[in-house]
Amino acid sequence: MVHVFKALGQAVALDVGSGGVYALDEIAYDLLTSYLNNPQASDMDILAPLLRKHDPAKAAETLSELREMIAEGYLFTPDEEPDIQVNTQGIVKAMCIHAAHDCNLRCTYCFADAGEYHMRDRALLAPETGKRALDWLVRKSGNRYNLEVDFFGGEPLMNFEAIREVVAYGRELEKTHHKRFKFTTTTNGVNLNDEMIAFLNREMDNVVISIDGREAVHDRMRPTANGKGSYALIMDHAKKLVRERNQQQYYIRGTYTRFNLDFANDVLHLADEGFEQLSIEPVVTSADKPYALRMEDIPRIGEEYERLGKEYIRRRKDGRWFNFFHFMLDLTGGPCLQKRLTGCGAGNEYVAVTPDGDIYPCHQFVGRENMRMGSVLDETFDLGMQTHFKSNHVLAKEKCRSCWARFYCSGGCAANAHAFNGDIGKPYELECSLEQKRLECAMAIYAIEQRDTLSADASADNSET
């Protein structure tokens, strides 16, 4: 399968089966489009639509190149199904620990119901439960060396002392079990103080701070418990934390909704404020909410990603570098096919643990009926459910098998599929459309930046000689 598209004015062809990506000029784009309409057509028929627009000799030359690309295995490689066994040992290597089912914000779009996860009780993780969770993870991790633990909520820093104790315990386990814990904390930043910043910057491999962008956009959706805006409470703390970890290994993560379809301005605002690692994601919520994204919004959102992409390239080139998580694409050192089949690993390699010690497939499944997998306290674990999630790889999903993006999104979010379609094997359509658009932008950005780099290198070489 070959996917041909234009994004940010750049024409690109992706050979889905092999992962080959090619930048096309206008004539190659037109030719491939014609070829895809009928690959069995004669050369004359393939070239016919081009002749009104392009020089016949150049069109023939491009067709000759296309035939060569196909013959040498660069394009239209067979869509063979890989023969891969995916984590058959039941290994779990990543865990989201809910340090607090409580929150000091009342974000309108919160899937966790102000931190309570629809459990009708606010709760804090006891340090002992957190330690049992790490013990459980070590036991389930087999020969995996790197174990990831994300402290999540609610607002995890409402239970800072427990986090500190659990991390200290983890460091002891590392020594006795030859493991490496990579800790992350995802926080709204409200409670951050100097002591917490020092701790997080010392112990966390990654820190994620939630800020939606411009002050008015952020405050509209992320008020405090008493209804005031939270932007002003967070920004100085966030900047200090980021400065003191030298702009390394963190994300400012926000959510955009139907209320700010001009979300590129929010990304750029955060960049203007000096943050270099940014992730702004679409809200996921039921369609009856006024801020929910709708299918009819997709063209507008696509244009916004294009607008962001163009400015992204411009700024990265002129010295105002920043990274947008959803435009990151590792085309040379990216994940292996095994990883691309299994996706995020929810319910399989990745689980969430509540303050009560209950295990769920991931943070988004917490509190959903019939999705509890067991408990780190009584050692129960639903292997059947783990197998169900493990089997739910991208090629097992009917909709994904024919999608060009299947090895890049890896089948999408199981929690969203479950929430919207009642089946972890049926992806959420809106998410698919947005992911495809982001991927197209990411590939185009990659192609444009690569061309600019090569061109700059060539200019430098010429000036030296």
Add this chain to the structure above:
Amino acid sequence: MKHFQTVAQPGLQESVQHGGCGECQSSCQSACKTSCTVANQSCAQKDQELIAGRDGKINRTEKR
């Protein structure tokens, strides 16, 4: 090739040979809490400085 410029070499199928170690990051652990994105995760076996930029400013610097 004048009209087709290679941006990324085909190599996905070959990754099966060296892949599957399971040491790479889970996407939900980075900055992706609501929209699964996998292809931007780097391979833990490779030099990770290739990923997010060419000027050394990256989000994951660890090498193995």
